[in-house]
Amino acid sequence: MSGDSAFTGSIPELYDTVLVPMVFQDFADDLAADVAAADPASVLETAAGTGVVTRTLHRVLPGARITATDLNPAMLVQADRILPASDSIRWQQADAQELPFEDGAFDAVVSQFGIMFFPDRVRAYAEARRVLRPGARMTAAVWGPLEGNEVTLLVEQALAELFPGRTPTFYRRIPFGYTDHDLIRAELEEAGFSDVDVRTVEHVSAPTSTGAIALAHCQGTPLANELREGYGDPVQITADVARVLEERLGGRPFSGPTTAIFFSGVA
Ligand SMILES: C[S@@+](CC[C@H](N)C(=O)[O-])C[C@H]1O[C@@H](n2cnc3c(N)ncnc32)[C@H](O)[C@@H]1O
Known part of the structure; x- marks a missing residue:
């Protein structure tokens, strides 16, 4: 597994306790309502990560049987707690590109x-x-896009100030790197989905201290792996980012706009 996908070590707990309430819960409410409909x-x-x-x-669906899977067992351990x-x-534990389930086994698939x-989204869509x-x-x-997610953009700007000319690339390459509505639609259709819908959903992040923002981003996401490999100790970089943000x-x-893309298709 590449460092970009390794949610291990300090990541699961910080992710769940700081990042989830900051930016994930509002979208989870919307997505769960869409599925429950x-x-x-x-x-x-x-x-499924830590299970938000x-x-x-x-x-919202207390009678449903939910099978929640993730590549990283450490995220599911936090979820189970x-x-x-x-x-x-x-x-x-399951890789979304190779699901260990029978054909036609589920009434809904959800992924946030x-x-x-x-690495291969079309294969994951075909499996779904x-x-x-x-x-x-x-x-x-x-x-x-990162520009519509201000709290993470501010962290990137702080990192750009700390590491001139060599800003860490994790955020733009991975979590904020799949933002083209036409590409999403095309990949869903390539995997065989019909009645595809793609739309933008916006919220505002929960007010969070600059220290917690720095900690959650630099030690509660795989950015920590990129920092450790090429930039220095994530604990020291957390303190530096917190200072720049402050x-x-x-x-x-801080509280600012957050932007997601919701999409769906029929099997
Ligand atoms: C940003 S987290 C999202 C977790 C959760 N859905 C949420 O909304 O908080 C991304 C998750 O994708 C998982 N992941 C990465 N690659 C995966 C793969 N190939 N198959 C399944 N899960 C994967 C990671 O382990 C991580 O838990």
């Missing part, structure tokens, strides 16, 4: 902010379609 009895979630969508979906496995919830990490009952829907979200924002908790 079809009242599925069995749902597969891919790239799983928990939200379980609240908050919502333990039960008759309704199953946590299972993980597809950008898949294969495990869906014919006529059922896959619903997913990816991040919109100079810029005056120490106030």
Whole structure:
């Protein structure tokens, strides 16, 4: 697994406790509502991470059986701490590009902010379609452009100031690198989905201190792996980013626009 996809070490807990409430929960509420509208009895979630969508979906669809999968077992361990496995919830390690499930096994597939990490997205879409009952829907979200996600843009600008001419590239390459609506539509159709819908959804991030923003980004995402490999100790860089953010924002908790792309298709 490349460092870009390794959610291990300090990442799962910081991701779940700081990043999820800051920028992920509002989109999870929207995505869960979209999935619940079809009242599925069995749902597969891919790239479930620490389970923010799983928990939200379980609240709005308490009778559904949810199989929540992720490449990194450490993320699922964190997820299981908050919502333990039960008759309704199953946590299972799986690569979304090679799903260990029968054809037509699920009434819905959902995936939030993980597809950008898949090396072969069309293969992952084809797998999602294969495990869906014919006529059922896959619903997913990816991040919109970095320019529409101000809190992460500010972190990138702080890193650019700290490392002139060699800003770390993780954010633009991976989480904010799959933003072309036409490409998303084309890849879904190539995998065989019909009735494809692609749209922009916007929220505002929860107010968060500059220290927590720096910590969550530099040690709670795979940016930490890129920093460790090419820039220095992520703990020291966290302190440097926090200082730059504080100079810029005056120490106030920060809240800014967040932008995602929601899409769906019928199997
Ligand atoms: C940004 S997190 C999103 C997690 C969660 N869905 C959320 O909204 O908080 C991206 C997740 O994608 C997972 N991931 C990366 N590559 C994957 C793959 N090939 N198959 C399944 N999951 C993968 C990572 O382990 C990580 O948990």
